[in-house]
Each structure stands twice: as structure tokens, then as C-alpha cells.
Amino acid sequence: MKLSGAELEGRIEKLYGILENCTLCPRNCRVNRFSSKNGSCRTGARPIVSSFGPHFGEESFLVGNSGSGTIFFTNCNLNCVFCQNWEISQMGAGEEIDVEELSKIMLRLQKMGCENINLVSPTHQVPMIVDALFRAWQKGLELPVVYNCGGYESIETLRLLEGIVDIYMPDFKYGDDAKALKYSGVANYVSVAKRALEEMYRQVGPLKIENGVATRGVFVRHLVMPNDTSSSGKVLQLIASVSENIPVNIMAQYYPAFKAQHYPELNRRITREEFVEVIEKARALGLKIVS
Template identity: 55%
Template sequence: MAVYNRMPPEELQSRAEEAIRRLEHCEICPRRCGVNRIEGELGFCRTGRLAKVSSAGPHYGEEPPLVGYHGSGTIFFAGCNLACVFCQNYEISQLDMGVEVTAERLAGIMMHLQLTGCHNINLVTPTHVVPQILEALVIASEMGLSIPLVYNSGGYDSVDTLRLLDGIVDIYMPDAKYGSDEMAMRYSNAPGYVGVMKAAIKEMHRQVGDLVIENGIAVRGLLVRHLVLPDNLAGTDEVVRFISELSKNTYINIMDQYRPEYRADRYRELSRRITLSEYREALRLARAAGLSRGLEDI
């Protein structure tokens, strides 16, 4: 049973209503644009009252504990509160390819993924649509949704918004993209990213703890992703140090799939893939920091 099933329905409804109210002067993410999304005003994420969904379905390219036997039930939301110049999903995140969905439609998508046999509902890029997700979850839970919720974000999350999700999200899967604010600003237009990311991940860990895996399937906890960039531009050493200090039992995925996408070719230093030696060095740094979960078979 997912953790949100243990919450009294009136409390879940109250959380959703509070989140929707916050759209009137939006401070859902750390950018605090202040626009009235209820009235259709658009801030940095370019998303108004309704969430936009690009695609939804079983996904088998995620971490093994999420994929299991029947796949992770991914819902890709259009728009983003980051502007990564190398985004591999830029058509969705930056070009906003998606269709607006009502709360009822989003709840129906969640239920379909559960009926398909997916192990979880994997909310991809959820930061800017937390109110819409909660609104749909009220409906879906009444319809019988009972599989874990995965909050799959870029790590640029507001602690105040995350607190609305306490007791609702089962698995947090944030990126820890950068160890340097300078690089975060240059490549993702994310002011103060490092401090925001660290505060957010600490709050996520407070809520759910280290990743719990039962019969090979993740059921609760924190899983952190870190994408290695050329020439250590992501600051892997600082990222793994922070994660290790949070908990040496943190499940971490050190990712090697960087490739120049979107506008990366405008930056000479980002115009190539990483080398095998760069990836091995990132793994060495993670292990030297005392991390091992997620790295066992690499």
C-alpha cells in the first residue's frame, strides 16, 4: 500500500486545495515568479492552471528497482523550472510538447498505469505541477490507486512545496546536477541551485529515508541521480561529498549518458560526450566518499 493511502481523505483534499491556492501568486518552485496561474498567467515554467502531459506509459529505462518486472509508470510533464542547455528531453521540457489535462484525466492516466501492471507512478518533471498532481491524486485514490508515487525532479525544488507532499510521496528521485552555482547558472539558468538542491534533498530524505527495496522493487525512500559532464563541469566531487554526508546508505545513480543535445553545441566545453576515464573517475569519487548503493554492479 502506498503511503498516501494511509492519509485521511480530508487531509489529502486539504493539501490539494492549499497547493491550488498557491497558484494564485505562484511560489511553487524556488523561482517564486508570483504570477496568477489560476488566471492563465505564465511564469518561467510556462504552465498555467492545467498540467501538460507529453506522454505516459510503462518505462523500462529507469533504475532496476523502479522498473522491476512490469516497468515504471512514467508520466512526462511538459515545461520545466530549469533551462538546461543540454536537456535530452528538450522537446518536452523547453518546447512544451504536450496536451493540457484536467485533474480527472490525469487521475485516469494514473489508474491506467496501475491497471497495466506498473510498479509505481513515476512523475517526471513534477516540480511546477505539484498542485495539479495533488488535485488528481485525490480523485485517483478514491478510484483505488495504490501503487507508490515517484517524484522524479531536477532537484530545484522548494522545501515549502515539498512539505505539502510529506506523507504522500513514497519515493523521491531528484537530480543533484551541480556542485557549483556558477555552472548551474551557466548551463541551467538556475540561481542558487546548489543551496536549493541540498535543502530539497535533505527534506526529501527527512520524509522518506534511505531507499527500501523489497523483492527487488523499490517501495519507499530516496534515490539520487547525478549526470557526469565533460571535464567535471558538474562538480561530481562536491555532489558526492554532500550525498555521503547526508547518508552513506543513499542509493545513487552516477549516469554516463551525457551527449550534446539542444543548445549544448553553443558551448565548446559541452560539445562532446564524456570519456570512459571521466566516468570511472566519477565512480571513484563516489566510492571514495563512502557511497556504494547503486554502484555495486558498475
């Protein structure tokens, strides 16, 4: 356990208190999630999980020898029209469980030999996740905790995660607010994501890898999109402005999923030239590229 029991109990109490007038993420829906699921994330005050298990498709330093212990949380605080996991993030595929069951999942992943607990799309379920982590730590959970998010994070919520999260793994999706609003339905994405990254870096610093496995730190994922709809150059400049010591995984696996076919500029895969151009921009900025 990383913090004292009293400190963790205080954090959990504060996080659940936020749910009464929800401002967990920058959308600030102010819905009472104990009595309603009408916020943007369509989630109440209980965990909703789509699936869990060892995952071997993550970055090599998360996978290690035994896989990253991923827990895919249902729903999302973003509404990306191109989401490749849209059945989970947008259509609600998953099962509502209680916090005790979530803690047992974490311990089960450790028993399977996983290298870490990888929380996928955790932003809107943070209170329940921290509650479950506390219970799991009391029963012997020792794995690093990975916060795998879309980058649209509240500074206040992140501060309540200090000392709890070991590895931050945000997406930095856009370098242009208009595009973020059009394709993901959120305002002020660029400034919000930059401030969030600054806070993450303040908490955990550069990525640390021991024996081929990440133990602490922050790195960023950026998905290259067709026709530069993500404004990749600006994204990379923003990351470098926070710190050149933040590694970046520049991803090429975009394909037109979910509603992307309704947007002509999104309705194709990227070209090799588009991908190479972003890689070259990252190198010119002195950023380390990881995969």
C-alpha cells in the same frame, strides 16, 4: 489512501492557493497561474502531459517485472541548455488535460501492471498532480508514487508532499552555483538542492527494496558531464553530507543535445576516464552506487 481525505483536501487547497502567486519552486515567479502562463515554467493551472506508459529504461528497482509507470509532464522549472528531452521540457510538446483525465491515466498505468507511478518533471504541476492522486486513490490506486525531479525544489512545497510521495528521485546536477546559473538558468542551486535532499530524506529515509522493487525512500541521480562542468566531486560530497545511506545512480549517457553545441566545454560525450573518476570518488565517500 495514505492520509485522511480531510488532510488531503487541505493540502490540495493550499497547493492551489500557491498558484495564485506562484512560489511552487525556488524561482518564486509570483505569477497568478490561473490567469497567466508567463512564469518560468510557462504553465497555467491545468496539467500538461507529453506521454505516459510503462518505462523499462529506469533503474532496475523501479522497473521491476512490468515497468515503471511514467507520466512525462510538459515544461520544467529548469532551463538546461543540454536537456535531452528538450522538446518536452523547453518547447512545450504535450497536451493540456483536466485533472480527472490525469487521475484516469494513473489508474490505467496500474491496470497495465506497472510497479509505480513515476512523475517525471512534476515540480511545477504539483497541485494538479496531488488533486489527481487523491481522485485516483479514491478509485483504488495503490502503487507507490515516485517524485522524479531536477532537485531544484521548494521546502514548503515538499512539506505539503509528505505522506503523499513514497520515493523521491531527484537529480543533483551541480556542485557549483555559477555553473548551475550558466547551464540551467537558476540561482543558488547548490544550497537549494542540498536542503531539498535533506527534506526528502527526512520524509522517507533510506531506499527500501522489497522483492527487487523499491517501495519507499530516496536515491539521487547524477549525470557526469564533460570537463567536469557539473563539479561531480562536490555533488557527491554534498550527498554524503546529508547521509551516506542515500544511493547514487551515476549516469554516463550525456551527449550534446539542445543548445549544448554552443558551449565548447559541453560539445562532446564524456570519456571513460571521466566516468570512472566520478565512480571512484563516490566509492571513496562510502556512497552506494545503483543503476
